[in-house]
Amino acid sequence: MNHTVAVMRKHWLPLLGLNAALVGATVFAATVLVGRTFTPTWTAEAKLNIPSSGGNLSADLGPLGNLNDSGLSFSKEVNPLQIQAAIIGSDKVIERVLEEDSERYLYPKERLNAYKNLFEVEPQPQSTTLTVTAQGSQPELALERANNIIDSYQQRLQELRQQDASTRENTKELETARQDLIEAQTQLAQFRQSTGIVDSDVQAQELINSLSELKTRRSLVKAQADASQTKARVTSSNLGISSQTAVDSLRLAGNTEYQQVRESLSQLEVELSNARGQFKEGSPQIKALLQRRAELRQQLQQTINTAVPNAGRGNIDYTLGTNGSDNRLNMIAELLAAETAAKQLQQESTEINSQIANRTQELNNISQNKARLAELQRKYEIAEGVYKGIIAQTNRAKIDNFNSYPNVQLIDGPALDPEPTDPNYKLIALGGLLASAFGSLGLLMFLESRDPLLSLKDLQLVKYPVLVSISQHQTNLLENIEYSWTLDSVAELEFQKLASAFSFLNLENRRVAISSAAPGEGKTTVTIGLALALVKLGFKVLVVDGDIHRATLSERLQISQQKAIESEDGQSNLATSSLATIVPGLDALAAPAIARDSICKYFVQGDFERQVDALQKTGNYDYVLVDSAPVNAASEMATISSVIRNFLFVVQPGRSGRYSVMSSLEQLRQYNAQIAGLVVNGIESRPTNYYYYGIKQPLLEAQT
Incomplete structure (x- = not known):
């Protein structure tokens, strides 16, 4: 809301011009144009009665309603008054009226619809009467048109009765309706047979229930499969072998030849051990046993290779089948059983997924064909209703052709309204208001798209830190301190924060220029507030009015501008008497009173730099704050940036232009200026408990 108000305040002049023009146009349209173009219109009105008819015939037309000849049947589908109203407004009736109209030259055939708009037929609710109104530019013309349309309507009814009577012997329409019914019935039956859909809702519900059961079963099977796989992994980990290795181990344990050779090798090892206790190592007995052991080992390896071809690839347990390995x-x-169960459950889960996919496909087919089935069903019902209606219509015509087109009774009129219609001024006023609202919105969007206002979110795109944000209320308090030169306790808090952050900055020559993109964004106010806060911290500060074009700082501090005296070498010497002490520890140097065409010369020739250097040396100032001109409003910023390398840039969301701020920052960067930080001025005040999160959060994000 605040952003909208700021945008409106920014573009108030174009908005005022647009709305003034729209108000003038509305007043002009309501007075001059209406008086010139509006033609008074008279209205004649007549009331007709549609009498009830007798008979005993009735027919059910299906979706088209019910047809009863024991009186008029009023329903949403079939309303005799609507039929009569359609007859009155038909082209044939209106054309006959137009042929006898005295102003027929104004309405050629291509403008028949415009001529129809002069007539209105309105059935009265809960009755058998119709109200017919006719308009005319003259009272006599309105009455003439009302009489003519009633006469033409009566003639048309007589023609329709004659055509209705001719249907008694005309069976072509009935045969066509019968063929349409047969065709619709055949199409519906073929579609049901090809798709297998009889009742789409019931079949869809059955499929949904089946899908739910299958998904439940799949979840259970998947859980069992996961449990079996987990058991297999745990058993495999405990055994230290894989399932394939376990199978190989079992296969080896069940090989009789392997067990026999292994048993023989064990016995030979015992014999060799006993022989080594009786004989020397090189004795014939020992050599024979060693030879026999080598042969058994070779035979054992051949048996292993034959029984388990891949024995060398895994950690096969060769001890299975011996004592203690049960x-x-x-x-x-257990490992093999768990893995087998897991595979079976996974296969079952795959089959369930296939069934789910099939059921889903069937359900999708039902959903896709449901509309077609409903369309064919509706077509069949309509064809059946039309067929029944034609039969009933034929029978009704045989009984009494006046049932469809009764003799209409004129109840009242035509009567003329003595007062002509007036222009609708409320509609004109509403049009003006809508034009003002949408026109203002469009204008604001167009102007804002060309030069949008700076927002807090835009600061997140800037790489420079935000040192502090100052509320609008605190800024207003600061603008009224020139009488006491002390900060209000509320304003002092934010400027003390700024001064604290400022004191930790590494500033070249302890000088800083405070600038903004355009005038009116609060740079002078920030300069004064920062200077007073630094003095409060114990620093000695010199403020310099560097905005020679406007000299706002000199005016705010109520010090007279310096008068420049040009020396023989062309340099400007400024009197030091213009240096004023505002409060102890705070001195101010007013802007020199020089001509506008000499301002750039003043900076280029170095007069400004020499004066600041001299005052800073003699005054022993801790900081020199220069209230410089706005970046986009002065041509000497390049020279100032060469003297004052450090800049504090002041922005005011809701007032500063986005492109102007970005252009100014880019311009300072091109001047090789060091932007120490941003000062966000004029933030809307919020309650204390919500201020930090409501307003400062975007600023903290921008600073990050």
Whole structure:
């Protein structure tokens, strides 16, 4: 809301011009144009009655309603008054009226619809009467048109009665309706047979229930499969072998030849051990046993390679089948059983997924064909209703052709309204208001798209830190301190924050220029507030009015401008008497009173730099604050940036232009200026409890 008000305040002059023009145009349209173009219109009105008819015929037309000849049947589908109203407004009736109209030259055939708008037929609710109104530019013309349309309507009814009577012997329409009904019935039956859809809602619900059961079963099977796989992994980890290795181990344990060779090798090892106790190592007995052991080992390896071809690839347990290995055999059996169960459950889950996919496809087919089935069903019902209606219409015509087109009774009129219609001034005023609202919105969007206002979110795109944000209320307080030169306790808090952050900056020559993109964004106010806050911290400060064009700082501090005296070498010497002490520790140097065409010369020739250097040396100032001109409003910023390398840049969201701020920052960067930080001025005040999160959060994000 605040942003909208700021945009309106920024573009108030174009808005005022647009709305003034729209108000003038509305007043002109309501007075001059209406008086010139509006023609008074008279209205004649007549009331007709549609009498009830007798008979005993009735027919059910399906979706088209019910047809009863025991009186008029009023329903949403079939309303005799609507039929009569359609007859009155038909082209044939209106054309006959137009042929006898005295102003027929104004309405050629291509403008028949415009001529129809002069007539209105309105059925009265809960009755059998019709109200017919006719308009005319003269009272006599309105009455003439009302009489003519009633006469033409009566003639048209007589023609329709005659055509209705001719249908008694005309069976072509009935045959066409019968063929349409047969065709619709055949199409519906073929579609149901090809798609297998009889009742789409019931079949869809059955498929949905089946899908729900299958998904539940799949979840259970998947959980069981995961449990079996987990059990297999745990057993495999405990055994230290994989399932394939376990199978190979079992296969080896069940090989009789392997067990026999292994048993023989064990016995030979015992014999060799006993022989080594009786004979020397090189004795024939020992050599024979060693030879026999080598042969058994080779035979054992051949048996392993034959029984388990891939024995060398895994950690096969060669001890299975011996005493003490029954427990490992049981564990291997559990491992294989768990893996087999997991595979079976996974296969079952795959089959369930296939069933789910099939059920889903069937459900999608039902959804896709449901509209077509409904369309064919509706077509069949309509064809059946039309067929029944034609039969009923034929029978009704045989009984009494006046049932469809009764003799209409004129109840009242035509009567003329003595007062002509007046222009609708409320509609003109509403049009003016809508034009003002949408025109103002469009103008604001157009102007804002060309030069949008700076927002807090835009500061997140800037790489420079935000030192402090100052509320609008605190800025207003600061603008009224020239009488006491002390900060209000509320304003002092934010400027003390700024001064604290400022004191930690590494500034070249302890000088800083405070600038902004355009005038009126609060740079002078920030300069004064920062200077007073630095003095409060114990620093000695010199403020210099560097905005020679406007000299706002000199005016705010109520010090007279310096008068420049040009020396023989062409340099400008300024009197030091213009240096004023505002408060102890704070001195101010007013802007020199020089001509506008000499301002740039003043900076280029170095007069400004020499004066600041001299005052800073003699005054022993801790900081020199220069209230410089706005970047986009002065041509000497390049020279100032060469003297004052450090800049504080002041922005005011809701007042500063986005492009102007970005252009100014880019311009300072090109001047090789060091932008120490940003000061956000004029923030809307919020309650204390919500200020930090409501307003400062975007600023902290921008600073980050």
